[in-house]
Amino acid sequence: MKIILRLSLALVLCCLAAAAVLAVADYATAGARRTAALAEKRHALEAVLPEFDNDPMAAEVAFEVQAPAGAKPRTVKFLPALKEGRLVGVAGECHTLRGYGGRIDLLVGITPEGKIRAVVVTAHRETPGLGALLVERQEKPTVVEVLRHQVHRSVLPPSRYLDQYGGPALALLGQPDVFRVRQDGGQVDAVSGATVTSRAVADAVQALALAYAEHAQEIRRAAAGVEETAP
Amino acid sequence: MKLPLHELTKGLWKENPTFVLVLGMCPTLAVSGTLKNCVGMGIAATFVLVGSNLCISAIRNVVPKEVRIPIYIIVIAVFVTVVEMAMKAYAPPSLNAALGIFIPLIVVNCIVMGRAEAFAGKNPVLPSILDGIGMGLGFTLALSALGIVREFFSSGCLWDIKLIPGWEHEFLLLKFSPGAFILLGLFLAGMNWLSIRRARRQGRHFVPAAAMSCTHCRVCDLSGGGR
Numbered sequence: 031m032k033i034i035l036r037l038s039l040a041l042v043l044c045c046l047a048a049a050a051v052l053a054v055a056d057y058a059t060a061g062a063r064r065t066a067a068l069a070e071k072r073h074a075l076e077a078v079l080p081e082f083d084n085d086p087m088a089a090e091v092a093f094e095v096q097a098p099a100g101a102k103p104r105t106v107k108f109l110p111a112l113k114e115g116r117l118v119g120v121a122g123e124c125h126t127l128r129g130y131g132g133r134i135d136l137l138v139g140i141t142p143e144g145k146i147r148a149v150v151v152t153a154h155r156e157t158p159g160l161g162a163l164l165v166e167r168q169e170k171p172t173v174v175e176v177l178r179h180q181v182h183r184s185v186l187p188p189s190r191y192l193d194q195y196g197g198p199a200l201a202l203l204g205q206p207d208v209f210r211v212r213q214d215g216g217q218v219d220a221v222s223g224a225t226v227t228s229r230a231v232a233d234a235v236q237a238l239a240l241a242y243a244e245h246a247q248e249i250r251r252a253a254a255g256v257e258e259t260a261p
Numbered sequence: 262m263k264l265p266l267h268e269l270t271k272g273l274w275k276e277n278p279t280f281v282l283v284l285g286m287c288p289t290l291a292v293s294g295t296l297k298n299c300v301g302m303g304i305a306a307t308f309v310l311v312g313s314n315l316c317i318s319a320i321r322n323v324v325p326k327e328v329r330i331p332i333y334i335i336v337i338a339v340f341v342t343v344v345e346m347a348m349k350a351y352a353p354p355s356l357n358a359a360l361g362i363f364i365p366l367i368v369v370n371c372i373v374m375g376r377a378e379a380f381a382g383k384n385p386v387l388p389s390i391l392d393g394i395g396m397g398l399g400f401t402l403a404l405s406a407l408g409i410v411r412e413f414f415s416s417g418c419l420w421d422i423k424l425i426p427g428w429e430h431e432f433l434l435l436k437f438s439p440g441a442f443i444l445l446g447l448f449l450a451g452m453n454w455l456s457i458r459r460a461r462r463q464g465r466h467f468v469p470a471a472a473m474s475c476t477h478c479r480v481c482d483l484s485g486g487g488r
Contacts, residue, residue: 037328044332048339055343062350070354158302158362159294172423223437 071137071152075109077186078139078148079119082111086121091252095241106241108140110253117142117253122242126234130226131155134165136234138195142253144203144242146196148186149235161227164191191221191228195235204246206239268388272395278372279403279445280452285372289404290441292363296420299408300401305363306370307397309344311390313337313373314381318389321382333377341368372400403448410444411435 068087075086086109094103107123122138134154139147151165167187175181194200199217200208209232210216211225220228242249278284285306292302316336324332345364348357367373376396381389412418415436417428434440453467460467 033327037325040325041328041331044335048335051339052342055346059346059350063346066350066354066357073354155362155365158292158298158366160291162362168421170418170421170423172426174426176422 074137074150074152075111075121078137078150079111079121080113080147082113082118084110084112086111089252090123091249093241093245093248095237095244104237106238108242108249108252110249119147120249120253122238124234124238124241126230126237128226128233129154129156129230130161130224131157134227134230134234136231136238138235138238140203140242144246145201146203146235149192149195149231150186151192151231156224156227161224164189164221164224164227165231167192191219191231194219200235203239203242206236206243209233209236209239265388265391268391269395269398272392272397272399273402274399276396277399277403277452278375278396279400280449282372282375283449284375285370285400286445288366288370289407289445290438292366293404293407293411293441294415294436295412295418296405296408297359298363299404301360302363302366303397303401303404305360306367306372306400307394309337309341309364309367309370310373310376310397310400311393312340312344313377314389314393315386316340317377317381318384318386321384324382329382330374330378333374333382337373337377338368341365372396406448407441407444411441 071087075082079086090107090109092105092107095106096103104125109121109123110117111119111121119142120140122140123135124138125133125135127133132155134156135152137150137152139149141147150167154162154165156162156165167189169182169184169187171181195218207215208217211218211220211229211232213220213225214229216232218228218232272278274281276282279286279289288302288306292298313333313336317333320332320336341364345361348361348364352360376392380392384392409419413424415432417423417425435444457467
């Protein structure tokens, strides 16, 4: 009995110490982490939207979407972007919990006409080399380009999977049903060996499309409201 | 103060965690697809190894041996979480993008637990730190060897630079885990052959890893037997 008490005490003390260390680390880094996350989000916004001069994050509107039917409702946010007082695009923030490693967060650039412009993954826990290949945008310069210092770093590097969103079959947000992989009846081409990730990203875009279809008027009104208050 | 440098160099070849101790196979197979991922994983793993070896060696005399495994796991998990938070807060975005995904994967890397149990739990702090550095470097080198072959033969690239322009078709066998496993086996065979040849030239008998004496490794002995 005495042994069990001694061992239990050791474990409890260890867990308390661990909790204390984690709490301190969380508190100490919270501010810096928030700043870094905001800077990253700003960078992602600049990648998916055309040039803008307002702060889209300050004007965001959020909606609850239940997709697919029976699932827990998810929040989808729309961030209008203006240039010289006119709406140039809206960024849609959506996510899915069905990634291979869990949650995948997307930022989707939407034109004022309601078409997808570009998709960028802002957070994920997919396996490096497998699911992560889909969601990371990367350029592969040839060795000749590197030797001649001709490497071109674009703001939005290509990604075969992500670039199909915005292509002819997958542009209009008014048709949520196309945003499913072909095996499930949609128009999204999955990548072999990474079906779970392919499905998950399509799921997130479908939630975005559903939110957009349901609340198109409200989004336009919100954007118009921001336009009016812009200098 | 004399540095026990052999604790560091043993991790590079003689007790290489991937090819000799055969630890951490899951992340090895998954991550070694591209050279960039290998180096990223290796650097992150080395950092965690050194830190966790340090912490566990520091508390080795106060931890009751019957519950040492759960306590080691807690220490490693806390260390990794703090590292992840610090990276998210202070590291430049390019470094975060490159290494961020590997950090959570390292908690389940058997190399960290294996070295904690086999070495850091029974040795002073300085040799444990050197052991961490050596094992981490050995892991990085082993991963990179695999990664170079896998990346080049599956996509014609190295470090995301296309060495052979126009190579579009991928050699899928090496791109995924089964080919990685086969490649790992070939590397193991090659290393054993080299060691046997070297031992024969020196007039002694080479004992490959499976027959190595267990006195310095306690991984089998997790049920809390005598120290």
